[in-house]
Structure formats: structure tokens, C-alpha cells
Amino acid sequence: EAGVTQFPSHSVIEKGQTVTLRCDPISGHDNLYWYRRVMGKEIKFLLHFVKESKQDESGMPNNRFLAERTGGTYSTLKVQPAELEDSGVYFCASSQGSRSRQETQYFGPGTRLLVL
Amino acid sequence: QQPVQSPQAVILREGEDAVINCSSSKALYSVHWYRQKHGEAPVFLMILLKGGEQKGHDKISASFNEKKQQSSLYLTASQLSYSGTYFCGTEMSTGKLIFGQGTTLQVKP
Incomplete structure (x- = not known):
């Protein structure tokens, strides 16, 4: 079974x-x-989707960050415009059921973002 | 509330033991332990749900105290492969994890 993948x-x-x-x-x-x-x-937590719906976006830093999850499958996180403080490693994680709690979250390898 | 981990860093020789603690001033719903090696994904180690629970596999085990305010991760007879940063995370009501600041473990030959 393939794990969580992230690009780039x-x-x-x-x-x-x-x-x-x-x-x-x-x-x-x-x-x-x-x-x-x-x-x-x-x-640090940014946000949580359940299927295609945003369950919790309390960790999003500001409105320069926009996340979507098309059809409940893959997700994108757009940063526009990027600022220096946005640099870091962005991880995605997924868990299986709609219960959310008490479930193992499997992490992807991350995207290393450097804003110059 | 963010759990507090201690120590912040530890250096061991192969074969030595280590304990990493994760504490909170309030009872935690659960504790999730992860290890992250540099440049890699955090890898799930175990989850503890009940006060007084202990679990483990191979030479890595963890406990959750009765009041659910502290969890400890035990690494026995450490191996080079144990090096990395260990994070404890606690669940919030929506399922998101709030992580401690991490404990960096370095195992030397």
C-alpha cells in the first residue's frame, strides 16, 4: 500500500x-x-479535512494560505504571496475513518519550502 | 495545550537506555509518539489512550500515567537507528495533534 506522498x-x-x-x-x-x-x-497543526470538507482550519496563519481538497482525494495548499516566515517543512498526514480521534495519522515526507 | 517534552536533547552510546518524557498540566485525551529522522517523514511509534496503559514493541515502549498527564517513552539498548527527533502529540477534540517541542536523540557508536 502506498503511503502519503507530497509534491514537490x-x-x-x-x-x-x-x-x-x-x-x-x-x-x-x-x-x-x-x-x-x-x-x-x-x-504545528494547520488544518484538517474530512473528505472534501474543512473540519478545522484554526491553525492557518493568515489568508495568504488556501487549502483545498478536490473530491475528497488529494489536497493542495497554496501560499500567495509567500513571505519569508512561511519557510519551513510542510507535512501532510492522513488517517482512515470519519471518527478522526484515536486513529493513527500517517505522515508524508514533507515539502521543504524556502522563501528568499 | 502544548505538551512539554524533556529532555530537549540526549546523546547516548550504543546499548545505553534513554527515557523521554511528555507532560501536561491537564489530562491528555491520548498520546501519540513519533520519531523523525532528518529529511524524512515522522514515523508513528505508538498511541496510548488509557491512564495506566503501557505498550511497546521490540526495545521501544511507552507508558501513560493514571492521571493521563504524563507519558514516557523508553528506549532500551539503543541502536544507531534510534537517532532522530522524538515528538509526542496529544489529540484535540477534532482529531488534530498538538505536538511537544521534540527531543533530539543521538546514538553514537
């Missing part, structure tokens, strides 16, 4: 540009999460 693995952009990150969860997983880790700090 790395992205280097200039301040003010736009970047779109993609996450493909494990097939059949209803829950999809986005997290971010800024260098040396903890992994």
Missing part, C-alpha cells in the same frame, strides 16, 4: 511569489491534515 519535495521561491503544495493521502483515508515545522521548532 523542495521548493525555493522569492518573497511575493506563489507556491502550491500537493498531498496525496493513503487511498481511502477520509482524514487529511496539514502541519508545518519551522526549523528547530515543533510540528
Whole structure:
């Protein structure tokens, strides 16, 4: 069974540009999460989809971040315009059922974003 | 609330043991332990749900105290492959995880 995949693995952009990150969860997983880790700090929650619906987006830093999950399958996270403080590793995770709690979240390898 | 991990970093020789703690001032719903190696995805180790629970596999085990305010991860007879950053995470009502700041473990030959 394929794990969570993310694309691209790395992205280097200039301040003010736009970047779109993609996450493909494990097939059949209803829950999809986005997290971010800024260098040396903890992994921080950004938002949570249940199928195609946003369940919790309390961790989104500001309106420069837009997440979508088309048809309840893959998800994209767009940053527009990017700022220096957006640099970090963006992780996607998925879990199986609609219960959400008490379920293992499987993480993808992350997208390393560097904003110059 | 964010759980607090201790220590922040630990260096071991192969074969030595380590304990990583994860604490909160309030009872936690559950504790999820992950290990992340540099440049890789965080890998799930185990989840503890009940106060007093203990579980483990191979030489890595964890406990959750009765009040559900502290969890400890035990690494025995450490191997080089154990090196990485260990995170504990606690669930919120919607299922999202709130992680501790991480504990960096380095195992030397």
C-alpha cells in the first residue's frame, strides 16, 4: 500500500511569489491534515479535512494560505504571496475513518519550502 | 495545550537506555509518539489512550500515567537507528495533534 506522498519535495521561491503544495493521502483515508515545522521548532497543526470538507482550519496563519481538497482525494495548499516566515517543512498526514480521534495519522515526507 | 517534552536533547552510546518524557498540566485525551529522522517523514511509534496503559514493541515502549498527564517513552539498548527527533502529540477534540517541542536523540557508536 502506498503511503502519503507530497509534491514537490523542495521548493525555493522569492518573497511575493506563489507556491502550491500537493498531498496525496493513503487511498481511502477520509482524514487529511496539514502541519508545518519551522526549523528547530515543533510540528504545528494547520488544518484538517474530512473528505472534501474543512473540519478545522484554526491553525492557518493568515489568508495568504488556501487549502483545498478536490473530491475528497488529494489536497493542495497554496501560499500567495509567500513571505519569508512561511519557510519551513510542510507535512501532510492522513488517517482512515470519519471518527478522526484515536486513529493513527500517517505522515508524508514533507515539502521543504524556502522563501528568499 | 502544548505538551512539554524533556529532555530537549540526549546523546547516548550504543546499548545505553534513554527515557523521554511528555507532560501536561491537564489530562491528555491520548498520546501519540513519533520519531523523525532528518529529511524524512515522522514515523508513528505508538498511541496510548488509557491512564495506566503501557505498550511497546521490540526495545521501544511507552507508558501513560493514571492521571493521563504524563507519558514516557523508553528506549532500551539503543541502536544507531534510534537517532532522530522524538515528538509526542496529544489529540484535540477534532482529531488534530498538538505536538511537544521534540527531543533530539543521538546514538553514537
